[in-house]
Amino acid sequence: MSRFLLLAAAFIAVPIARAEESAVLDEVIISASLRRQTLEQMPTSVTVIRGDTLALAGEQHLQDVLGLIPNLNWAAGTSRPRYYQLRGIGENDQFQGAPNASVGFLIDGIDFSGVGGPATLYDVDQVEVLRGPQGTTYGANALAGLINVHTRDPQLEPELKAEFTAGDYGTWGYGAVIGGAVGDSDKSAYRVVAQKYKSDGFRRNTFLNRDDTNGYDETTVRGKFRWDASDALRVDFTAMFVDLDNGYDAFSIDNSRVTLSDDPGRDAQRSTAFAAHIEYSGFDGFGVESTTSFADSDIDYSFDGDWGNNAAWGVNAPYDYFSEILRDRTTWSQDLRLVSDADASAALSWVAGLYVLHAEEDNDQRNLADDAVYDTLNSDFRSTSVAAYGELDLELTDRTAVSFGARVENRDAKYDDTHDVSLNPQETMLGGHLSLTYALAERSNLYATLSRGYKAGGFNIDQDLSDDVRKYDAEYLWNVETGIKARDAEGRFDLQAAVFFMRRTDQQVDSSTQLDPGDPLSYVLFIDNAARGENFGFEGNISWNATQRLQLSSSVGLLHTRYIDYEYGPDDDRVVVSGREQATAPEYQVGFGVQYRDPTGWLARVDTQSVDDFYFSASHNEKSDPYTLVHVKLGYATERWSAFAWMRNAFDEEYSLRGFYFGNEPPDYPDKRYVQAGDPRTVGVTVNYSFR
Numbered sequence: 001m002s003r004f005l006l007l008a009a010a011f012i013a014v015p016i017a018r019a020e021e022s023a024v025l026d027e028v029i030i031s032a033s034l035r036r037q038t039l040e041q042m043p044t045s046v047t048v049i050r051g052d053t054l055a056l057a058g059e060q061h062l063q064d065v066l067g068l069i070p071n072l073n074w075a076a077g078t079s080r081p082r083y084y085q086l087r088g089i090g091e092n093d094q095f096q097g098a099p100n101a102s103v104g105f106l107i108d109g110i111d112f113s114g115v116g117g118p119a120t121l122y123d124v125d126q127v128e129v130l131r132g133p134q135g136t137t138y139g140a141n142a143l144a145g146l147i148n149v150h151t152r153d154p155q156l157e158p159e160l161k162a163e164f165t166a167g168d169y170g171t172w173g174y175g176a177v178i179g180g181a182v183g184d185s186d187k188s189a190y191r192v193v194a195q196k197y198k199s200d201g202f203r204r205n206t207f208l209n210r211d212d213t214n215g216y217d218e219t220t221v222r223g224k225f226r227w228d229a230s231d232a233l234r235v236d237f238t239a240m241f242v243d244l245d246n247g248y249d250a251f252s253i254d255n256s257r258v259t260l261s262d263d264p265g266r267d268a269q270r271s272t273a274f275a276a277h278i279e280y281s282g283f284d285g286f287g288v289e290s291t292t293s294f295a296d297s298d299i300d301y302s303f304d305g306d307w308g309n310n311a312a313w314g315v316n317a318p319y320d321y322f323s324e325i326l327r328d329r330t331t332w333s334q335d336l337r338l339v340s341d342a343d344a345s346a347a348l349s350w351v352a353g354l355y356v357l358h359a360e361e362d363n364d365q366r367n368l369a370d371d372a373v374y375d376t377l378n379s380d381f382r383s384t385s386v387a388a389y390g391e392l393d394l395e396l397t398d399r400t401a402v403s404f405g406a407r408v409e410n411r412d413a414k415y416d417d418t419h420d421v422s423l424n425p426q427e428t429m430l431g432g433h434l435s436l437t438y439a440l441a442e443r444s445n446l447y448a449t450l451s452r453g454y455k456a457g458g459f460n461i462d463q464d465l466s467d468d469v470r471k472y473d474a475e476y477l478w479n480v481e482t483g484i485k486a487r488d489a490e491g492r493f494d495l496q497a498a499v500f501f502m503r504r505t506d507q508q509v510d511s512s513t514q515l516d517p518g519d520p521l522s523y524v525l526f527i528d529n530a531a532r533g534e535n536f537g538f539e540g541n542i543s544w545n546a547t548q549r550l551q552l553s554s555s556v557g558l559l560h561t562r563y564i565d566y567e568y569g570p571d572d573d574r575v576v577v578s579g580r581e582q583a584t585a586p587e588y589q590v591g592f593g594v595q596y597r598d599p600t601g602w603l604a605r606v607d608t609q610s611v612d613d614f615y616f617s618a619s620h621n622e623k624s625d626p627y628t629l630v631h632v633k634l635g636y637a638t639e640r641w642s643a644f645a646w647m648r649n650a651f652d653e654e655y656s657l658r659g660f661y662f663g664n665e666p667p668d669y670p671d672k673r674y675v676q677a678g679d680p681r682t683v684g685v686t687v688n689y690s691f692r
Helices: 002-012 050-059 062-069 309-318
Strands: 046-050 072-075 083-086 104-109 122-133 145-151 161-167 171-181 188-199 217-230 235-246 265-280 288-304 321-340 348-369 372-395 400-417 426-441 444-455 475-487 493-514 524-546 550-564 588-597 602-611 629-636 643-647 654-664 671-677 680-689
Touching: 002 671, 046 050, 046 062, 050 122, 050 588, 062 072, 062 588, 083 104, 161 188, 161 400, 171 671, 235 288, 265 321, 348 654, 426 475, 493 654
Parallel strands: 104 145
Antiparallel strands: 046 122, 072 083, 122 145, 161 171, 161 680, 171 188, 188 217, 217 235, 235 265, 265 288, 288 321, 321 348, 348 372, 372 400, 400 426, 426 444, 444 475, 475 493, 493 524, 524 550, 550 588, 588 602, 602 629, 629 643, 643 680, 654 671
16 A cells, blocks of 8 residues: 555656746547547546557557556457456456446447457547546446547548558558548548558467467558538548458467467457447537447457467377357447537536447357367347436536436347357446536646446356356446546646546456366356455556657556455355455556657657556466566658657566466366466567658
8 A cells, every 4th residue: 555655646746847948738638528528627537648649659559558548457368459457347358158348449439349459550549548437428338437549530631641660570561541621622521541560470380380370460441531511510421441360379388479389370350330420509509419330340269279289299199179269249329419509508518318239249169179179159149228318517616516427228138049048138227427526727627526337247158157157247336536637827737647446346257267177178268246346546647748859758557456255166166366356457557758859850759668467367366477668769750751760668578468377288287377478579660751
């Protein structure tokens, strides 16, 4: 606890020095809120990463900049992040059961919760991370919070630019952006983005004598069209196609980056999505907003189950396992809301809306031993969520305002599979928030929020699991937080800081067990309920333009978690984890960034990201080691072109992202720790050129 207090105090006590020549920070508008709000106005903990920072601190994928966001972690086991944890809450995987995310994930308003692989960074405008339950805004898929990726919108000014990247480990990529007005019109504009990226994937398979078994092959195409039909009507269309044809060969028997797999897997995701957003302000006193979205994702996830080959197993051969899961996930949603005019009332504003989300997922799984199929499961899942929500904001005084929001959601799901399991769970859930805001100055606010989030229950479908863990209940979360959001009068210094306490009821816990010591694919992952859980801590971000040339930034996330009244397993071998920290919940995450931009065009940026150790799972006590990563970028930029040399993980730190503890080595199959190693040091160059 003393470490928590010292780090939090040091963060808040950073001197707010000023320099007459310091640059001004842009105002930040949050697109994930129910109404147009600035970052300072939102009574919840938010981190926003703008496009210029994304370009300088990242390279290809959202994965590159996650270290800039306090109290955000992600579970590996995939080629790109797909499962996230905010404040220690979130899934580690989805191998079976109901696809039910704790962290909402949107790209341009399109729902990619649980399938967030398409979050490539090229031409992204900003990333918003809302921590804590977003029960009013987004409901069941945002128990822990919401990640919103917003790509650049069309502009009337013509634009044509290109990018080229090359680096070690077979890394190369190119992209282009074209946009501008449609014809001679000043009412409509378009923007088209295309990018290709490839890399070997930082592994060496010595058995197959290949470097690309864990490689990346990623294609991104996005298009946007904006039409200002009249002064009162705006229409936005978005379309995207993202093809991640990635390999997956990340684990090895000796926990190194050298693999022995004779049948490497894939982690491929092909997503096609569309969205239409309409705003109409022609009514007296209120406007109408409609967002319709559709997304279809085909996912092929497979892996070598024994991580080896018969030659390596020697006298213990044949020992050869392979697993493949084919997922086809389709979602469509409709959000219709009425929003009061910004100037309709000096004291009262409101939002009222209806939301429908329909999801379908076909999941086909097969396990092979010695190239023969011995276990299959084909399942169909359908769910429809219908929600009504509303929010009232009332100014009590010139400095004090209160906000109240509520959301009621009904979820009707249906599941069938080839093991003759048929389930039809239905639930009605209620969430919301009550917030009080006090204005210290024009752009500085104190806030206190009480919020309630929820997440639907579900089921585990493995036939060998005991009946008492076949189903799990809905989880509810109460969150109390208070914070400060401040910007100095000149707009050169931004501070966001919050402390929070969350109590989880019927906490959903990722657990696992190995049913057959001789079969690595019998290592079953399932979800269970703990009676309660607690998560509390501190988080904050600082950005300071010290001078026109020098920008400093810092992020701190401090987190304490524990399970309460949770144990599982057979009566004669109970596993007790009550009182222990929750999985994938490091106690600290600290980031620092320094950026220097010389008037002559030279630019340098250094980012450091330090992460404490964390438990890999609730079902064993194996932990990662603490680690610190350093990323560097140095280059030269003019108005038309730029060239940068970059280095990620500059000191080649060895660290682990995911870990298991089970038996996978014949003949005795002793339980052993296996980890997925993080990426090594990589270097490269990126060149951009603007033709207009």
